[in-house]
Amino acid sequence: MDFKLKIWRQDNPQSKGKMVDYEVKKISPDTSFLEMLDQLNETLILRGENPISFDYDCREGICGQCCLFINGRAHGPIEHTSTCQLHMRSFREGETIHVEPFRAGPFPVKKDLKIDRQALDKIIASGGYISVNNGQAPEANQTLIDSDTIEQAFDAASCIGCGACVASCKNGSAALFTAAKISHLFQLPQGKIEHKKRIKNMVETMDQLGFGACSNTGACEVECPQGISISHIALMNREFWK
Amino acid sequence: MYYTTDTATTPNAKIPEGDLKDKWSNFKDKTRLISPNNRHQYKILVVGTGLSGASAAASLAELGYNVSTFCFQDSPRRAHSVAAQGGVNAMKNYKNDGDSVYRMFYDTLKGGDFRAREANVYRLAECSSHLIDQAVAQGVPFAREYSGYLANRSFGGVQVSRTFYARGQTGQQLLLGAYQAMMRQVHLGRIKSFTRHEMLDLVTENGVAKGIIVRNMDNGEISRHAAHAVVLATGGFGKIYYLSTLAMGCNGSAIWRAHKKGAWTSCPSWTQIHPTCLPQAGNYQSKLTLMSESLRNDGRIWVPQTKNENRKAIEIPEEDRDYYLERKYPSYGNLAPRDIASRAAKERIDAGHGVGPLKNAVYLDFKDAIATQGKDIISKKYGNLFNMYEKITGINAYQQPMMISPAAHFSMGGLWVDYELSTNIPGLYAIGEANFSDHGANRLGANSLLQACIDGYYILPQTLPQYLAQQGKATPPESSSEAFMNAENQVRSQLEELSGINGSKTVDHFHRELGKILYDKCGLSRSAKGLTEAIESIRVLRKSFFQELKIPQVLQGINEELEKAGRVADYLEIGELMCIDALSREESCGAHFREEHQTPDGEAKRNDSDFSYISCWKKNEDTPVLIKEPLQFEFTKPTERSYK
Numbered sequence: 001m002d003f004k005l006k007i008w009r010q011d012n013p014q015s016k017g018k019m020v021d022y023e024v025k026k027i028s029p030d031t032s033f034l035e036m037l038d039q040l041n042e043t044l045i046l047r048g049e050n051p052i053s054f055d056y057d058c059r060e061g062i063c064g065q066c067c068l069f070i071n072g073r074a075h076g077p078i079e080h081t082s083t084c085q086l087h088m089r090s091f092r093e094g095e096t097i098h099v100e101p102f103r104a105g106p107f108p109v110k111k112d113l114k115i116d117r118q119a120l121d122k123i124i125a126s127g128g129y130i131s132v133n134n135g136q137a138p139e140a141n142q143t144l145i146d147s148d149t150i151e152q153a154f155d156a157a158s159c160i161g162c163g164a165c166v167a168s169c170k171n172g173s174a175a176l177f178t179a180a181k182i183s184h185l186f187q188l189p190q191g192k193i194e195h196k197k198r199i200k201n202m203v204e205t206m207d208q209l210g211f212g213a214c215s216n217t218g219a220c221e222v223e224c225p226q227g228i229s230i231s232h233i234a235l236m237n238r239e240f241w242k
Numbered sequence: 243m244y245y246t247t248d249t250a251t252t253p254n255a256k257i258p259e260g261d262l263k264d265k266w267s268n269f270k271d272k273t274r275l276i277s278p279n280n281r282h283q284y285k286i287l288v289v290g291t292g293l294s295g296a297s298a299a300a301s302l303a304e305l306g307y308n309v310s311t312f313c314f315q316d317s318p319r320r321a322h323s324v325a326a327q328g329g330v331n332a333m334k335n336y337k338n339d340g341d342s343v344y345r346m347f348y349d350t351l352k353g354g355d356f357r358a359r360e361a362n363v364y365r366l367a368e369c370s371s372h373l374i375d376q377a378v379a380q381g382v383p384f385a386r387e388y389s390g391y392l393a394n395r396s397f398g399g400v401q402v403s404r405t406f407y408a409r410g411q412t413g414q415q416l417l418l419g420a421y422q423a424m425m426r427q428v429h430l431g432r433i434k435s436f437t438r439h440e441m442l443d444l445v446t447e448n449g450v451a452k453g454i455i456v457r458n459m460d461n462g463e464i465s466r467h468a469a470h471a472v473v474l475a476t477g478g479f480g481k482i483y484y485l486s487t488l489a490m491g492c493n494g495s496a497i498w499r500a501h502k503k504g505a506w507t508s509c510p511s512w513t514q515i516h517p518t519c520l521p522q523a524g525n526y527q528s529k530l531t532l533m534s535e536s537l538r539n540d541g542r543i544w545v546p547q548t549k550n551e552n553r554k555a556i557e558i559p560e561e562d563r564d565y566y567l568e569r570k571y572p573s574y575g576n577l578a579p580r581d582i583a584s585r586a587a588k589e590r591i592d593a594g595h596g597v598g599p600l601k602n603a604v605y606l607d608f609k610d611a612i613a614t615q616g617k618d619i620i621s622k623k624y625g626n627l628f629n630m631y632e633k634i635t636g637i638n639a640y641q642q643p644m645m646i647s648p649a650a651h652f653s654m655g656g657l658w659v660d661y662e663l664s665t666n667i668p669g670l671y672a673i674g675e676a677n678f679s680d681h682g683a684n685r686l687g688a689n690s691l692l693q694a695c696i697d698g699y700y701i702l703p704q705t706l707p708q709y710l711a712q713q714g715k716a717t718p719p720e721s722s723s724e725a726f727m728n729a730e731n732q733v734r735s736q737l738e739e740l741s742g743i744n745g746s747k748t749v750d751h752f753h754r755e756l757g758k759i760l761y762d763k764c765g766l767s768r769s770a771k772g773l774t775e776a777i778e779s780i781r782v783l784r785k786s787f788f789q790e791l792k793i794p795q796v797l798q799g800i801n802e803e804l805e806k807a808g809r810v811a812d813y814l815e816i817g818e819l820m821c822i823d824a825l826s827r828e829e830s831c832g833a834h835f836r837e838e839h840q841t842p843d844g845e846a847k848r849n850d851s852d853f854s855y856i857s858c859w860k861k862n863e864d865t866p867v868l869i870k871e872p873l874q875f876e877f878t879k880p881t882e883r884s885y886k
């Protein structure tokens with residue numbers, strides 16, 4: 001397959017970026033999107049040009065490092081799929097594909113398509129845990145947890161920290177990311193004790209870091225590669241005002 | 243000769259006295275401690291924030307030590323532990339199916355083909371049950387029965403159910419638990435976390451580890467970090483095969499650079515090639531995705547009876563299918579250990595029974611499981627794996643069998659460590675997949691998340707303080723010495739050298755070539771002839787790397803090609819040592835299968851009288867030196883490892 005690409009190029013955080021045109025040819029439909037970019041980069045390097053910087057690591061949809069905004073959507077056209085799991089068979093022959101970084105105030109661009117997402121770690125550091133030291137834990141089967149509760153907590157816990165929810169929100173809100181952690185821990189009996197403090201600290205940190213407010217548009221849930229539901233945001237809001 | 247042997251040195255594994263059951267307690271009873279008030283004066287660097295690094299960093303910080311962590315990803319939560327799917331083993335005997343610490347120890351030792359230390363393996367089994375308690379307390383949502391009790395499943399190479407799992411995302415959930423514990427300490431100011439920082443050298447003074455040199459991958463800055471102890475938790479180097487189940491950034495550089503500073507490398511050729519991965523589909527491919535081994539609980543593996551079969555899988559009737567694992571290994575069947583399952587697949591594929599467009603795969607079929615248990619149950623157990631399979635291949639595995647193929651997955655080898663997880667360089671520790679550890683010549687499924695956690699949560703926090711206590715009063719670590727300056731200069735000149743070659747081939751080109759050589763000659767099956775050829779080809783490839791490499795000549799700022807070039811330069815050296823290690827071991831054991839040493843029916847033939855040792859490779863000018871750590875079996879008797 002052949003494609004035309006319009007890709008965001010930016011040398012460093014300070015410089016002004018722009019969209020640059022590229023073409024790739026004879027790409028197999030089973031190539032992943034990132035492997036298509038790898039091939040483009042090989043040609044750029046051999047031509048003596050600077051290759052395009054983009055993020056990835058596991059390339060199997062779980063580390064959350066990949067983060068491209070493709071044709072106006074976080075992680076591209078397929079719902080609930082991270083960029084690295086996207087394949088060229090999902091595009092039309094000859095299509096022009098726009099590739100940009102995830103954009104949000106708290107996610108400055110580092111270079112080309114690479115962004116800084118340390119803000120998400122800061123939200124977790126402010127309270128996204130159960131404060132148990134190594135060695136304190138009681139026997140695991142002492143507290144029974146019914147399997148439905150575990151499944152619901154798991155739905156929230158499966159967040160990969162990619163930031164697609166932020167990038168797809170017109171307000172740049174990190175509500176889905178934050179709510180996912182709050183909800184994961186709140187639903188488990190062992191996470192209930194610190195719940196009040198956790199929610200207060202995490203929500204405040206999120207605001208301080210410059211993430212916008214949630215206005216319930218639901219755009220995040222559509223793009224979330226893990227399919228995390230905005231019902232967790234409702235839970236967070238309800239609990240925050242309690 | 244590719245190596246020399248040093249028979250005068252015998253490594254001291256520092257195994258505590260006493261009966262197998264008492265060794266770890268004996269160690270703990272006698273270890274020297276540091277008073278809580280003094281702990282903050284000791285600085286510890288933890289390189290790597292996977293399960294082993296994050297758990298060690300959190301635990302040490304909870305104790306009060308002053309910790310810095312380093313990782314190359316943009317967040318500690320993205321370390322490759324995150325990708326582990328299937329589960330983590332622990333001896334709880336919740337199933338009442340006859341499990342015990344001894345049985346878990348024995349399964350692991352036997353699974354590793356009696357090429358690991360009894361004392362280490364026993365401790366792994368002994369500490370395993372606490373891990374589940376700790377993880378549950380952190381909020382790890384392990385699968386539960388309807389009754390609310392924790393659920394278990396079976397993994398390859400054992401006959402009990404001792405694997406705990408969190409859907410197909412066990413590694414992710416365990417890692418998030420450890421990451422959150424670590425971030426809590428970051429918040430409390432006891433850990434300083436350096437993300438996007440790659441360790442490029444170890445600094446030693448008078449043979450003692452004093453710190454590291456790192457490069458900030460965002461701006462190219464090189465900096466020195468001095469400490470009282472350095473812990474390498476940098477994971478496995480299976481990515482050396484280019485196509486592997488590892489993440490793109492996984493590397494052997496941190497441990498290799500420590501090796502070059504004097505740390506011994508043990509059994510580097512023992513690589514686990516995992517039987518259930520997605521087959522290679524084309525040349526452009528950058529990785530092979532693992533399908534969790536847990537699928538073998540309910541999936542049946544087969545190939546067509548006839549060679550070059552052209553019918554679709556669902557059109558092939560039962561009588562034309564060869565369920566070769568069930569046929570050859572009736573008592574373990576589809577749950578035969580990984581090395582055996584992979585070799586059996588390769589044998590069938592090489593014999594012309596492979597399936598798929600490139601005839602490089604075998605079937606993994608859920609037809610019978612769906613018929614007996616129903617689609618809902620299967621979907622509950624493996625739903626996300628089936629989804630992942632469909633996302634990548636476009637095939638619905640509820641309707642047709644999956645196609646799977648072996649791929650490089652796990653490094654049993656790594657830095658040599660003693661019972662206390664210390665390398666032979668005082669002050670340098672290695673934990674998790676980075677050490678050669680407890681898995682012997684073949685790791686059992688779900689034992690490696692366990693080992694990473696046990697090393698980090700339970701062992702290192704008990705053993706490392708002993709070293710610090712021996713140093714006496716803590717003096718603030720200094721990074722202005724000549725050793726630091728030299729190491730920094732060396733790092734700078736290596737980066738300049740790599741970016742200055744200005745040839746005509748990309749880094750990936752060299753990496754792919756190296757991968758092909760290793761898959762071919764130092765993979766599932768090895769021979770003296772093949773290994774010698776491989777060593778020669780790798781030398782040629784290395785030479786051409788330093789003449790023909792082309793990367794952007796940018797030292798400041800982000801330059802992924804420069805990062806990759808440094809790693810591949812190391813891989814080209816590690817690859818050679820892997821081949822030498824495999825060549826030196828004239829026996830077959832676990833994942834190491836030497837064609838010259840097999841039984842008449844093609845099974846591995848071990849040689850305990852000559853090779854019951856751990857190889858410890860010491861860096862020397864040109865030819866590496868082999869030192870042997872003999873393995874003593876005081877409490878078990880190595881038997882032939884049969885799964886028939």
Ligand SMILES: Cc1cc2nc3c(=O)[nH]c(=O)nc-3n(C[C@H](O)[C@H](O)[C@H](O)COP(=O)(O)OP(=O)(O)OC[C@H]3O[C@@H](n4cnc5c(N)ncnc54)[C@H](O)[C@@H]3O)c2cc1C
Pocket residue numbers: 289290291292293294295312313314315318320321322323324325326327328329330331412413439440441442475476477478487488489492493495496532534651652673674675676687688689690691692694
């Ligand atoms: C796909 C897959 C599935 C698996 N499934 C299972 C399973 O189901 N059960 C099981 O028990 N095991 C499984 N394993 C194995 C297990 O996941 C790993 O062995 C284990 O997680 C390794 O943990 P670690 O802490 O040693 O290393 P990792 O988690 O790999 O962490 C390495 C860390 O080191 C850092 N690092 C590396 N090099 C440098 C450097 N030069 N400078 C700075 N930082 C560096 C990285 O940034 C990272 O933080 C699986 C492995 C893979 C690849």
Ligand code: SF4
Pocket residue numbers: 158159160161162163164165166176177180220223224225226227228
């Ligand atoms: S909630 Fe979804 S979109 Fe947001 S960071 Fe988590 S996985 Fe990514």
Ligand code: FES
Pocket residue numbers: 055056057058059060061062063064065066082083084085
């Ligand atoms: S690269 Fe890890 S989720 Fe995409």
